[in-house]
Amino acid sequence: MKPRHKRFTLIAVAIAGLIVASVLVMNALRSNTSYFFSPTRVVANEAPRDRTIRIGGVVKKDSIKRLKGLDMEFIVTDNVADVKVFYSGILPDLFAEEKSVVTKGRLQADGTFKAEQVLAKHDEKYIPPEVAEAMKKAKELKAKSQ
Amino acid sequence: MSLSEFISMGGYGFYVWMSFGMTALLITAEVVYVKHQRKQILRRLQRMAQLNAEV
Amino acid sequence: MSINWFKYSSPQTFYPLAGKMTPWFNWIAGILAVVGLYWGFFETPHILSEQKQYYRILFVHVPAAWMSMWLYLMMVGWAVVGLIFNTRLSFMMAASIAPSGAIFTFLTLWTGAFWGQTSWGTWWDWDPRMTSELILLFLYVGYMALQSAIDDTRRADRASALLALVGAICIPIIYWSVNCPDPNECTALHQQSSMSAVEPNIRIAWLIMVFSFWMYAFAIAFMRVRNVILERERNAAWVTELVGRKK
Incomplete structure (x- = not known):
């Protein structure tokens, strides 16, 4: 083989590799989106129990309970239905009550969720806490006056 | 704000400086590489011109 | 009298022009970066x-992410101009933008x-x-x-221009991938993009950094396109003359 052809083959293989990688990546994305459930759908028994799924929602107020060691439980809610989640491990910095989370794990026979991973979501606000507090109060006032 | 406070970034220094560091590194590397490439091309073209002149 | 734009679409006239503009863009990029970083670290x-x-990672992450998409659009734009008008310089511009775009995409990730x-x-x-974004890389x-x-x-040039054009579908996907109506219904970890609730100093620093990255992208693209011109036009009389003068 001429060196020119050799190089061409090599790069053709590289491009084919990139295409395969893209397909795999799209596949990962698809399975990620299709196995994402809200607590409402979990309670309605729409989520499979035999595989890893994700549940996304908000951590319910006053629902975080520290058990022994790193073990803990909390409730993920979408304000319609609740799912109790067990987790043991390190929590992300943003994990808090009334904040969005995505948990990854398996549904148990009793309807609770055993999480392997807990991810936190942050909002689109880039403001200091005092300002956020003031904005929240202003919003509440406005809501009351209406 | 003291220097050590600045570096620690409230305990998140590793994450912040890894991000800014990689950005600085890659941009510097890109500029250096493009300049080096230019020198190489000019040198090669000059050599070719010399060879042509000798023939 | 109108400016003859076609004059600047020839590599021979664009080469010195790009050389003249590079230091300006570099200086503006550098100054903006210093101001932006100062503002981002000390005034926020x-x-x-x-x-x-x-959160200060935002000052490099968001500009890099914008550049990764903008540069791709620029690259496709030049590639399409090249395909339609068959101008050599357009393809050279497209080829000069790609490496910077890849670097910004990597930095975003x-x-x-x-x-x-x-x-x-x-x-x-x-x-x-x-x-x-990974697929963009x-x-x-x-x-x-x-x-x-x-x-x-x-x-x-033609084959890669076609690839770039087909891949352009990726850009709107990246752009709209987070704005799904109900955050509880979609698996996106990214939050919706919004300029409404950003502290003013953070916004200033962030915009300055975006402009700085833009100026840098111009500078490095002009620097690289000069290399590409020299390489591709090496047999042209003006290049031989130029190389002779450099001695």
């Missing part, structure tokens, strides 16, 4: 309502990983925006690989 709050000091690890709790996730790499794989420059 340390703690946000939901995030701590790691890299800085995003560090931000993600601190705030969300993971280095990587198959979030729609992250996934499509593949597209840049694929474009450059295809360009260097084909020895005939004209064919290489």
Whole structure:
């Protein structure tokens, strides 16, 4: 083989590799989106129990309970239905009550969720806490006056 | 704000400086590489011109 | 009298023009970066309502992410102009933008990983925006690989331009991948993009950094296109003359 052809083959293989990688990546994305459930759908028994799924929602107020060691439980809610989640491990910095989370794990026979991973979501606000507090109060006032 | 406070970034220094560091590194590397490439091309073209002149 | 734009579409006239503009863009980029970084680190709050000091990664992450998409559009734009008008310089511009675009895309993923690890709790996730950004990196790499794989420059230009054009579908996907109507219904970890609730000093620093990256992108593209012109036009009389003078 001429060196020119050799190089061409090599790069053709590289491009084919990139295409395969893209397909795999799209596949990962698809399975990620299709196995994402809200607590409402979990309670309605729409989520499979035999595989890893994700549940996304908000951590319910006053629902975080520290058990022994790193073990803990909390409730993920979408304000319609609740799912109790067990987790043991390190929590992300943003994990808090009334904040969005995505948990990854398996549904148990009793309807609770055993999480392997807990991810936190942050909002689109880039403001200091005092300002956020003031904005929240202003919003509440406005809501009351209406 | 003291220097050590600045570096620690409230305990998140590793994450912040890894991000800014990689950005600085890659941009510097890109500029250096493009300049080096230019020198190489000019040198090669000059050599070719010399060879042509000798023939 | 109108300016003769076609005059500047020839590599011979564009070469010195690009050389003259490069230092300007470099200086503006450098000054803006200093101002932007100063503002971003010293004039902004340390703690946000939901995030701590790691939010400062935003000052490189967001500009890099914007550039990764903008440069791709620029690259496709030049490639399309090249396909339609068959101008050599357009293809050279497209080829000069690609490496910078790839670097910015990589930086977006890299800085995003560090931000993600601190705030969300993971280095990587198959979030729609992250996934499509990764594919954008593949597209840049694929474009450059295809360009260097084909020895005939004209064919290489046309083939890679087509690849870039087809891949452009990725850009709107990245852009709209987070704005799904109900955050509880979609798996995206990225939050909706919004300029409404950004502290003014953070916004200033962030916009300055975006402009700085833009200016840098111009500078480096002009620097690289000069290399590409020299390489491709090496047999042209003006290049031989120029090289002779450089001695």
